[in-house]
Amino acid sequence: MAYNNNRGGGGGFGPRQMFKGDWKCSNCGTDIKELPFQPSGDRPIYCRECHSKMRPPRQSRY
Template sequence: MGDNRKGGFRGGRGGFGGFRSSGPREMHKATCADCGQETEVPFQPSGDRPVYCRECYQNHRPKRY
């Protein structure tokens, strides 16, 4: 697929199609659902989906073809 988006967990784009330029992103503490390590993520975990640290996320993200 020709997906050229840059960014982290959710594509890195704001709600209006542009990149956020409001300064440093607010990070939220979370516990990895796989290894139990404390990590920080750029979104407020809601509790209804698992949160992974950077290393474990690499094992769970969808494969690109």
């Protein structure tokens, strides 16, 4: 079985649909022009940098 490392959406589901718009990061106020989901308006959205800072560190698999 070959490993596919194309980073096109993970899990073998193909590329993700991206939603274009004019949003601001709820943490730092950076402009966000594209998201991999349609924001609902009732939850905060974060830029890539703030989102990566807020995520817990990944556990090693080995």
